[in-house]
Amino acid sequence: MIIAVLCRNFVRAAGALLLAATVGTAAYAQGGPIKIGLLVPLTGPLATPGIDMVDGFKLFWEQVNHQAAGRKVEYVIADTTCNPDQAITQARRLVHQEKVHLMIGPLCGHEGPAVAQVSKETGVPLVMDTAGADNVTKWDRTPTVVRTAVSASQIGHPFGDYLYKELGARNVTFIGQDYTWGHEVTLGAVETYKQAGGKVAKIIWNPIGTKDYGPTVASITPESDAVVAVVVGADRVRLFEAWFSFGMDKKYKIYGAYWMHQDVLPQMDDRAIGMIGNSLHYAAGLDTPENKAFVDAFAKKHKRLPSWFSESAYTASLWTRTAIEQIKGNVEDRTAFLAAMRGATVKAPRGTLKLDDYDNPIQNVYITRIQKIKHPVVGEVLTNVPFKTYENVSQFWTWTPEEFLKRGPYKR
Structure with missing residues (x-):
């Protein structure tokens, strides 16, 4: 109806x-x-x-x-x-x-x-x-x-599923950007993660242009067994630097649901290698003609x-x-x-x-890992390489359009 x-x-x-x-x-x-x-x-x-x-x-x-x-x-x-x-x-x-x-x-x-x-x-x-x-x-x-392009929660839904079922996370702190895109990517991931059985320890919201991510990483719930990042713009580098500067890499595992994009990787360094960078519908490391x-x-x-x-x-x-x-x-x-x-x-x-x-669009969503490759034009460079593909992902995920629309939009 x-x-x-x-x-x-x-x-x-x-x-x-x-x-x-x-x-x-x-x-x-x-x-x-x-x-x-x-x-x-x-x-x-x-x-x-x-x-x-x-x-x-x-x-x-x-x-x-x-x-x-x-x-x-x-x-x-x-x-x-x-x-x-x-x-x-x-x-x-x-x-x-x-x-x-x-x-x-x-x-x-x-x-x-x-x-x-x-x-x-x-x-x-x-x-x-x-x-x-x-x-x-x-x-x-x-x-x-x-x-x-993409509907925001369309890339969040697969990541929440992956977070619980394949990364084994059970009690997660989410760091989300406080505007429309950040809300919907983050809360899309939260929804599928919770449906799979996961517990959300905390969601920390930061406005675009947050200068200091020290207070953010310091407020992560100690019992968290993973941290998920959804950040944009210059905030991506600021979170990356704060993470290592405050020694968070020795305390928690952090995963990028939407974080280490190709345009920002030149401002990062080899500490990013091996980290999960994104859940996204495109990656430069995608191997197709x-x-x-x-x-x-x-x-x-x-x-x-x-x-x-x-x-x-x-x-x-x-x-x-x-x-x-x-x-x-x-x-x-x-x-x-x-x-x-x-x-x-x-x-x-x-x-x-x-x-x-x-x-x-109905399209694939790729979970990516940061790797250093040697490109014939640009030489050694960090990039996102897909290692898990969710094929033909709908903006409604596995729900029918009627089920999804009845629930209403994701709001923080």
Whole structure:
């Protein structure tokens, strides 16, 4: 019943919004350049991942000579600073002043719903990447929004299962980042861990930009047999340094559910080798022909390995171009473009992808370990290498959509 009502409401909203979108297409000159707006944080606490997104995005369009279905592709990059208010302002600028045909982004989870609102207001399609707020593809869907990255709890659920069943943890302290993405990754892991029989000793929440992680590691419950980290931005290095500086490595085992990404590993050192770095839908160390080609091309151009942010923006562009080719370049027909996005199957560096009925990818999730490898371009480098794969993971995990939606969002 819940799903039936949601779907009926969604279809009604879709009809209204897409009618408005179609009416508005006269403002764009069909046959001219296709204009894409990319929303990323270029300044602020998540600037490093933002730059990685830009580099992955640009790499893809360079590889296809900035063309799609015979039309030139241009782009405008807007700095959101990882702030929802700034993200709305920049999205509206892209639509109203830059006259973009579609938007890709934003990066931060709490920016996602904000930019989705602009898409809803204007009818301009949003290919959401990498923002992972669960709400966007569950309880508060927008007909003009599809997500090509991941729903936050989608990577948390497998890790909670792995934590109990294979790592054998029974009493865990979780360190989570105190914002939308951090809540949903952490609490997704907590949910499946508790369902398996695990006990949560404590959850320690830290705001983005926490300067000192000494008090955090000092407050870990002494009886904990493991610690799980979900941290973003510059906090990743600060937690890493505090962990070893305060001798926590001699007291506890720590695992990264979302921690040691490729963009931050150059700021870490060999102490990370052997540690579990992430539960994630992409890792640079993934051994497939598609990923090897992507990693080598990225490394050749940027002299570093790509993070999941780079791959995600690359794949969002691949998915977008696939849809544009399908509709023979007619991006002015927003209804057709969104239908093509929803119907496409994409062979990305991270694997084969297709959207579920709620506009979120079904995809593998990889548990990774930090290893030092010798890459032919960048030499010796730390990277994430998958050693456990959860195949075809749904954003609803093993629950039915109806069961998951009835429970409501994860909230701290």
